[in-house]
Amino acid sequence: MPISYNEKDRTFKIDTEKTSYIIQVYDENYILNLYYGAYIPDSYVPGRAIRAANASFSPADPVMGENGFSPDAAPMEYATIGAGDFRVSALEIQNSNGDNVTDIRYCGYKIYDGKKDIPQLPSSYANSDSEAQTLELYAKDAVTGAAVTLYYSVFPKYDVIARRVSVTNGSSRKMRIGRAFSLCLDLPEMDYDLISLHGCYAKERNIERRRLGHGIQGVSSRRGSSSHVQNPFIALAQRGADEEHGDVYGFNLVYSGNFAALVECDYNCTSRVVMGIDPETFSWTLESGETFDTPEAIMVYTPSGIGEMSRIFHRFYNNNLIRGRYKTEKRPLLINSWEAAFFDFDDDKLVAFAKEAKKLGVEMLVMDDGWFGNRNDDTCSLGDWYVNEKKLKGGLGDLIRRINDIGLKFGIWYEPEMISPDSDLFRAHPDWCVHVEGRKPMLGRNQYVIDMSRKDVRDNIWEQMYKVLSENKIDYLKWDFNRNISDADSALLPPERKKEFFHRFVSGTYDLMNRLITTFPNILFENCSGGGGRYDPAMLCYSPQIWASDNTDAIDRLYIQFGTSMCYPASSMGAHVSANRRTGYETKCNVARWGTFGLELDPTKLTEDEAGIIRRQIGEYHRNYELVNRGDLYRLISPFENPRMAAWQFVSPDKSRTMLTLVTICSEYHRRLKVKLRGLAPDAYYKNEQSGEILSGALLMNAGLEINGWAGQTGDSLVMYFDKTER
Ligand code: DGJ
Secondary structure (H helix, E strand, O other): OOEEEEOOOOEEEEEOOOEEEEEEEOHHHOEEEEEEEEOOOOOOOOOOOOOOOOHHHOOOOOOOOOOOOOOOOOOEOOOEOOOOOOOOOOEEEEOOOOOOOOOOEEEEEEEEEOOOOEOOEOOOOOOOHHHOEEEEEEEEOOOOOEEEEEEEEEEHHHOEEEEEEEEEEOOOOOEEEEEEEEEEEEEOOOOEEEEEEEEEOOEEEEEEEEEOOOEEEEEEEOOOOOOOOEEEEEEEEEOOOOOOOEOEEEEEEEOOOOEEEEEEEOOOOOEEEEEEEOHHHOOEEEOOOOEEEOOEEEEEEEOEHHHHHHHHHHHHHHHHOOOOHHHOOOOOOEEEOHHHHOOOOOHHHHHHHHHHHHHHOOOEEEEOOOOEOOOOOOOOOOOOOOEOOOOOOOHHHHHHHHHHHHOOEEEEEEOOOEEOOOOHHHHHOHHHEOOOOOOOOOOEOOEEEEOOOOHHHHHHHHHHHHHHHHHOOOOEEEEOOOOOOOOOOOOOOOHHHHHHHHHHHHHHHHHHHHHHHHHOOOOEEEEOEOOEOOOOHHHHOOOOEEEOOOOOOHHHHHHHHHHHOOOOOHHHEEEEEEOOOOOOHHHHHHHHOOOEEEEEOOHHHOOHHHHHHHHHHHHHHHHOHHHHHHOEEEEEEOOOOOOOEEEEEEEOOOOOEEEEEEEEOOOOOOOOEEEOOOOOOOOOEEEEOOOOOEEEHHHHHHOOEEEOOOOOOOOOEEEEEEEEEOO
16 A cells, blocks of 8 residues: 555555655644655654754744744644744634634544545546555644645655645634645755756746755746746755766646745754745635635655656656647647748748648648737737638638648647737727736736636637637647736735735636637647746646747757756657757757657748758657657756757667767867767667667666767767667
8 A cells, every 4th residue: 555554653654666755643733744755664763853952942832841842843744834833834824813823733634546636726647546545634723723634646656746735714714825835845954956947038947956055945936827937846956966866856836827936944954845836926815614725746756866856757747647639649740830920921821831841741730829810910919819811811711621631730829818908809808907906007028918817708718719619620729828927916806815816817727728628629739838938737737748948949949958858758848940040950850859849930941951851850750759758868968067068868668769869069079979878778789770780788878889970060969779689
């Protein structure tokens, strides 16, 4: 049983194949964390419930007395504010009296097979009840009446624990939640580096690694989206841990809105991690009997380095987060009209793109922004989701027929959460944009955000989308989100609920996405937010692929793709080849083949040579689809650590095939190049597909592969394949 209860020590043990997590119900029903790390057979770890070192400055529990126990020095499983623990808290409940002292104590548990969905929120799932087991721990605050449930769903095969919390108002009065994090974890040390993913538009998910120090540190977003600027992912890596070695804890929030992931190191040199909805921009009022559910946080531990942490996330997300038809079915390779034409297209131009693209091996044409209302630039028409028949002269149905006749599928672009001031929708409903009464809202890309927290607004957008999608043969939908949310307010929210806006907005977006994927299960969704501004696990529940960045420069993409791969699988990573010139098409294709390969260029303008490269590379993409989509990724040389070169490798799950890619960032004239491969079977033999040379897995991994005769000029790249063979 992956989850067990030990009556003697009052401990809960949550095991995966390689990890253990132990919770103890301590005296006075405090809930403590005894252990999270590599698997141990024991169900009790002595010595963790330490007493405060500096006595009166860490107040003691009044029942246990002065020499007893202080919450300030104990490893609290779900820390609360104001009741003796001065570190960053996971839960704050404001009483109807106005005070916010919160103190929860254990009152029961339940263990069951499988995993439940979270009402109204996306989350990971078990494919069958035997794949996961769930522990619900019940706790209560005797004074406020808050009833708290801590959920732990364990996926033993994947070494993953999914956590979340719900808070129910068990009193007869109103109650305000000031903060409710999804996860709280007290670790007994602070000798870790904090790894996070920061960025901006067109430069998403740069890897940043810093040493933990005393005090609070971390990342957050208050932009109304998970954002380009910080991703809802952090890892704590043992000092010196690298891709292959060392303890690593990874945390990823299944949420697309404002978040915080904080680590506090205290005077005992312990670290507390909290992750969840950003408390600065949140509060929630519960009427008597009502429940609030937090989003889910995914927690991974491995003693085998940062690379293994990533592979655990990748396997888990491919198997237990991404869903729908295209979870397993091969996705169509697409050409997108955006960089090829921007707003300047009509039906004939799209048909011309499709004809040329078909010759290259492309399987779907995506008509990006500009097909609706009067949209010829970015100043108007968001919200007017009807076809511009001046551009698509025979209408959408006719265009799709022409594209289908060429043998391509058809995809379309939407930005449902936005409204242009210059739109029929805004003229009819000026109060539907997100704004504060009496203030003129900020503009971003000439647009306002539409109030997704309102059901009437969502219903309008849904009806408009339903009409287009149900009347036309649409195979793909790109969902964009091109600005962040300022002036956060909804006309329908009463004053005491204003800080609920951001979460209600995100839940509203999920509601609309859910209607779409359930009504149109055959449409492939691709998430996008000005590139990768909402690249988070929640979006993967609706769209199996996410446009990683508007930056399609192959060298810049190395950084973006290395960073994205920290926790997101290659199967999810939208990667297209465009016409920008810093590298040749060979390298652009080799880099884009890391993700969901596609084209973002005018195929009628390609030279014969360029078209030849792309045609061959598309063939390679198809031939290696499974290897990249389902294979294990090894980051061999990171551009964040080596300014001259990047290298990565995909290994099939049965270790029978591997693809090695190298890209020169800056010329390597005089160096011998040797690369140590990873993830192969050491006692098996592998044949180099190009040269026919046969070498053992052990040699390729230990002695390394000598690469001679490759010039390696700036922007060059090389791809090699090895297949298992008899000697
Ligand atoms: C931003 C996206 O990232 C682009 O790919 C494109 O869809 C534009 N928006 C369209 O406005």
